[in-house]
Amino acid sequence: MAEEPVSAPQSSSAAASLGHSVIPIVNKLQDIFAQLGSTSIIELPQVAVVGSQSSGKSSVLEALVGRDFLPRGSDICTRRPLVLQLVQTKRKPDGTEDEYGEFLHLPKKKFYDFAEIRREIQTETDREAGGNKGVSDKQIRLKIYSPNVLDITLVDLPGITKVPVGDQPSDIEARIRTIILSYIKHPSCLILAVTPANADLANSDALQIAGTADPDGYRTIGVITKLDIMDRGTDARNFLLGKVIPLRLGYVGVVNRSQELHTEADVLDRILR
């Protein structure tokens, strides 16, 4: 271990600084291609979040960003793919933070209020997918600038659903699966397969669809949500240890905020405004 104490960190920091200069350029290219309606030939690694409706996908994404800004609830919420580019900014000399979001479809506007970002996502979703639970494959592209994030691209995808509701067509399940697969089929895409702990892991829509795109499990990470509301007398030990369904990259257990806490936060937000 004493032979090469310096070289490894050096090369990794060199790679990191190379990433810092390449990522903004490729992001820029992707934005241009997205506006033209085609996809870029260069594929930057993305992290896509997949799972059944209300499994906690958007909450997992928010936890990675550290801010509340996604539509959430016990109904279908994510109805268009949301491509979320996190851009790390330098902290100001006086120590204050400057966090804001920018949508590709509103290029001039900086959103400093994250509740406003949520409303804009809802408005823009309704504009393309209609107000009554319809789903569209047209992306919403959002950049979040913050000193507290890593340079990474996350994709929030519509949840898998089985029975059409509202304006949804009868083949809603197939449509949503097609949207999800169009992202996770790329070998550069890391898949976060979100499964709630209060259902059986063998019945996970997330692990099933991840398995069709990544059959050898090289780029799938299992995320077990809702550990706090499992049935009394059951536990997720065997899920998390990979004893039920093994994954090379393993499992992570998370506890997101409950719907109750979300509702309270929304009420508070409305009062304070």
Place this chain on the structure above:
Amino acid sequence: MAEEPVSAPQSSSAAASLGHSVIPIVNKLQDIFAQLGSTSIIELPQVAVVGSQSSGKSSVLEALVGRDFLPRGSDICTRRPLVLQLVQTKRKPDGTEDEYGEFLHLPKKKFYDFAEIRREIQTETDREAGGNKGVSDKQIRLKIYSPNVLDITLVDLPGITKVPVGDQPSDIEARIRTIILSYIKHPSCLILAVTPANADLANSDALQIAGTADPDGYRTIGVITKLDIMDRGTDARNFLLGKVIPLRLGYVGVVNRSQELHTEADVLDRILR
């Protein structure tokens, strides 16, 4: 209402007594056909319980019988279709009850101990489907004789599962769906579509498969389980009122025993033995 106070009850009791005499004969015929490996041409109405793995199907069936006798747990438990014929017996003159079970594959043996019925189901499941989570379409036929039941035939079916575990083949989902459909496709089959309240109703495997067999929803009853372990801040009001997915026959909400209580009951049972 005063015009015909007698005729309606009369005819319904006539129908009931006709049923009482016809049902045992058809049951007998079905048993004979089942032993020959073919299915009877006469189809008696059956009630089939469908849903995803661990949604609470077996617990719902047990509640209908009023006794604990089915294998249960957080893993795959029902791995062969269980056809359960309930036969109403007369209460003895001294008021005592005589409840027992009889398997078609063990015709001479009366099971008075319901824990022993559970063990026999497990043994017989393993014999045909193997000990490691395999699934078979070969029926287990069980008769329960009791003064506390209605003359009715219930079918417990394997839960829908997505990702193969143990000895399960890669097409396990398709196989289980085929088994389920072979029962619920018959127009004389009433479908109890069991969905846990802690998942989104639009993502219900039960309602989806019921919808393929009964697209107009004439013979599907929604059963919402796990109402006690929903996420804090959510409720099942819109599920139960049929506002999310309407069903002609409506929804019933139930709270089964938790896994914890089941485990406690099993321990008690083992101590008392």
